[in-house]
Amino acid sequence: MLALAPDSSSAKAAQKLARPAGWPTLARDGDVLWGECQGSGAHPYLVGVDARSAEIASKCSCPSRKFPCKHALGLLLLHTAGSGEWTRTAPPPDLTKWLGGRLSRAEKAAQVSEQGPGDEPADPAAQARAQQKAQAARDRKRSAGLEDLELWLSDLVREGLQAARTRPYADWDRQAARLVDAQLGGAARLVRQIPELLHEEGGEALTAHLGKLWLLTQGWRSRDALPDAERADLLTALGTPLDRAGLPPASPGVWRSLGSVHEEEGKLTVRRTWLLGGAPEPGGEEALALLLDFAPTGQALPTPLALGHPFTAAVAYAPSAYAQRAVVQGEIVGGDVPPHPDDLFMPGGTLGGLQAHYAAALARNPWLERIGAFVGPAYLNLDPPQLCDAAGHAVPLHPGVENSELWHMIAHAETRMQTYFGEWDGVSFVPLSLEPAAPPASAGAGA
Template structure:
């Protein structure tokens, strides 16, 4: 519950998870049958979850949503743990499952201890007042203090990670494969403890790069450089321009609530007729991430709408490709804004009558490079290619999308090599130029939609 007393959305809860397995495990626990006792009051949500030693002792889980901050009696090193995620998902989606009630003694003890620590941290300042019966730990000032505390934790984690990178470089990258995967997992766990899931994910990427094929030390060095850049940026975040600072916060794992994006003072809302370029779903255990790419007809701006579905909510399929949607989109803050929240709709969607305008392969590379200049941690950038011809790879060579004039070409992302969509693209093209939408990045181009003349998924 935020200071205004509203329950979160499931997307807000899932954004707190440190990784996909945590989201999956939390979703499985978001059922009343797993929680014999739950309750909420004044910004606190608590419950007893079946489990514990031999299954007879329930885990005690409590969340202070004003921070947020979490406490669970389980032995997990993840922060928040699956029990906290499951409890919050149930609280967010099923109001009848977590109702208002007086907190038990173990919840009160934890909240009281937190309030005492806050007073010490703030130099004995009086907690902000609120309505009768409200918790001193719930309010704008308390939320700011908790945000500052989390920022300090992340800064400590970033400093620790910097030291580990120095140790790695001092011992030599070529020796990294002798450390074993346990070292990387332990470092990632330390970043989770520091409440920096974004740093934890990048550490796991380091672990998967080691001994991953030819020239892996060079790729490992590049990943180390990006992590070093991110860590240093966060440690000096007060010196960064506001837009870049927002990007750095997002990259380390600090999330912005969708409601705040729509109503915040720095919100950038754009009204346009948005063409739905593509949809793509990715299975993450019992959850599904749903991505929808859009392009403004008047502005030419790209946008990405990201949502999650799971046991507690259905997949949103209201934006099929090929439709034009007259609507307001609010962009999440950042140096190169892309992700959006859907705002007011001004008319019913209508089918588009023609493919979107685009450019050649050189323009696609320039667009990715331009975006990368603002956000050096970007893996890909959405682009529309016009008048390109798919060329199947021969003898192990990668597929390519070549300009019709034969002057330039883009390699297809190797992760697409086994997808039947490439052959569908070739069949639709028949050797003739086509319009293709996809993501251009350092691995190559990943095609998602081709027009024939209507949009076809790849």
């Protein structure tokens, strides 16, 4: 949603407005969102968002000339986070008239087009041309932003690592702001991460990180020649929001949560939840899926899934050359019954093959930041914090893993080797859950 902001100041203002206390009315009518935002005046602003197509458009009674304005962005952030009390109510006459005038057009920056009762419906060909024109305008904006990024990266590398270490933080923030203005929120996020890598002695992590940014500029140049899945990965890395409504319907399957990770990212709380299950893939392995939830800092995320409890749901994967991100379509059935002990088996994996698995994933999507991985039989070591196996392999644990969590897992393992599931980013492992290693297939139990 923040990637839709016309500039960085609008994004910051919207985050401040994304609090239910400032909205006396929050309502939804299908894919139309509307509400009333209390400003400094006596009467609240009437805000409407038309999300009936991929091209999101908005209308607000405030005097701002930006589209979308900060109030519309705040409304979108509240809905995405599931914050506040939402009712299913038709919009008031002013918004109904605006929605009727749009006639299903989804042009994000569309002006109000009033239509009388006797007017004929808009020509579908004209709608298609308008959408193509809006897309071309966005592409030109992104092309200019990525050309600027390419020049900036060239200067950064030419000056050298030592010069980069002396730059004030405002330099990185200024470049990130320019990318936000160009609707390249994903690239802006990567730029903001650079200062964290500047003081690493060898410079390998910084070099790899700058390589991801450079690859964005080159991938954009050849985007029309990329296969659909690889082009989807490129657009995701640039910051294009996932079109949930555009995903093909998925068949229901049985899934269970393998654990989740919470992180603070700017003014957002992010939760990553990993699922195992669904329809078996060729070779007998079950599918692994990653759900993402977001909420403004200080606000609650949706209710988490119970760890290990099976549930039935249709889980659709986002288009990608390395399918991992997914969304739940429709309702979740079950999830409140503990699993049977015989079902508590996870697919196997070795520490020795962990990096090769990650390299194969990066070969398909070079902008991946982490993968879900199964490792076992293995055991946890606290000094130093590592995950080890009987063959003598070991990988470091992520510094953010709390000792209390490790002690809990060690107590659960009861000195026995276990299969661990967690996140691997090529450097460190975040253990999320553990289960007994799966028995041989001849024993009648599978992953």
